[in-house]
Amino acid sequence: MQFCCHRAWRAGTGCLRGGPALGSDREKAMKRYAFVLALVLVSGWLAAAHGGVDAGWQPLMDRLAADGLDRAWVEKVFAGAGVDYEPSIMARKVDAMVRKQFEPRPAPTKKTLEASNYRQFLTPASIEAGVRYIRENRGAFDRAQREFGPPPELICAFLMVETKLGTYLGDQDALSVLASLARASGLGQIAPYMKTLRGDAERSAYADWAAKDRSEWGFRELAALLRYAKAKGQGPGAIPGSIYGAIGICQFMPSNALRFGVDGDNDGVLDLFTPADAIVSVASYLRGHGWVPGMTGEQRDKVVYAYNHSELYVLAVTTVADRLKARLGG
Template identity: 40%
Template sequence: MCVWHPFPTCLVMVCMKKNTCIALLAVLLFTACSCGVPKTRKPPTFEHEIFDKLCQKLEHDGFDAKKLNSYYKNPAVTFEQSGISLFFRHNESRLNYDQFLDEASIRKARHYMDTHRIWLIKAEQRFGVDREIITAVLLVETRLGTFLGGSKTFNILSSLAALSDPDNREMFWQYIQPLTDMTHGEYDRRARDKSQWAYSELKSLLAYMDREGLTDPAAITGSYAGASGIPQFMPSNIMKLAVDGDMDGRVDLYTHPDAIMSVASFLHFHGWKPGMDHKDAYNVLLNYNRSSYYANTILEIYEKLQKQNIVKRARGGKPWGRNRGNRPGPGIS
């Protein structure tokens, strides 16, 4: 390896011949510049060419080459090294789910149920999913649509999918190595697994864009994990379970009617039933997020909203939902 030394030997030599010293300096300067090794390690530079093999693979799988070319030549489409690094550092247990259980959050959830009462009723009638559980999910996912995430979904999925290429994977390792406790082997296995998963989700995203006539790959934003919209659906779930709630001819999960109806559709598909017991409700919610912290929090919010509903009805107010009787209790530890 060639390393630039700040004090080359020739600089401290006493040159008996002026021309000889000049020649030595020229050789050293040329060597240092041609190697280009910096004093400190910097993250690798990723260009659009990193997606070339990915584009070829997508084209082979039936996607239009002209569209792919326009997407990946878009200046807003970049390799999201900072964003996808979270896949190798993120720890679910560190998330503070208690923030959704305080009185201020529950009050906002009740207000949301009043504001969007018509759509919640329609979702409940169509899918048999309690409006309180729909609201609880939306509260935790995006604070009822007020925090949608700023990551570009297309970039995140493309960047992860591009790690199927060994050269890309090794280049990204140089960036992530100081930021993770993983060994190189652990990183390599996780990167390969995640690239396969991301490629499948990327294909669903492209299919969704084609179906909805979307042409800007950078327009869809969401979490670092590739989920988007108010309910934070992955593209595969958008294609399979998202619903046009307001019947405007398109599925737009950044609108509340479509988000509400789509959460109900998702939970119904995975087995939610009115009056289901605690254990079954918990297991259904794990399909939304494979985290016990997450499922426990959703159930606790659900119970708080149902109790508030009973109190409101007892005081003569208009209830948010029907009393199911057999409600899930506090979360499972």
């Protein structure tokens, strides 16, 4: 689940457009790149000199301790997990936000959906896999609907689109991703990696705001990931995630795992990498974002949008759900 809170930003007045007065964009970009590369090399040297912990993580570890996490444990996590700083992660996130803000796209249609990567979930084979998954996990789906309301086909559609029913859980280290987002707190740290600035002052101002905003968001999610891992009894560095740190079969951001996660199989542990916990947790999330019995299609779409702020995503999930329902004979 990804959230781009671009609506909160407002461009200031008097923003200037056009290129810089001195030097070419390419020359400035190369200088910025060299500067960032130097910082990375220096931070690596400092890490070796401080017992394997990159000294650049120190302010972040201070904040995590101030947030209530045990400092000794936090330091152990960062020392043992080999947390890597990748400013390109924030750059990719901010690039997406800049495109959404300055390059809006028309509302998607069925034709758009069938031409997108989501079309893989609309094939007969994918729908059959979803039907089997519902039947194999009938108890969890029944509990989810009984306690929270959403029907099996809708919950299953989320799990299909998010992780192919748990067969693809992301190839990123969630800890490094969220730590990198928390650390990259301004345009100066990510500009060499960005593709959407175009020498435009308004875009740059927005990107700087976006980086600061997403850095705060990244910190909250990092703290939540650490708490989730500690409660689960798992090393945070061993948790796989998406490109922005979502985890589990249901791809929850860690804060949502803490808020909406449900121990669906009653084993005493919240583990979003198990089907029962993921299934019931999705239902809990949807109920928490407005799901009620008898809602209209438009109301349903708003609840789905809360899961991922993309109209194409909403169209994909609801279309898959409708096909699952038809195949189940509903």
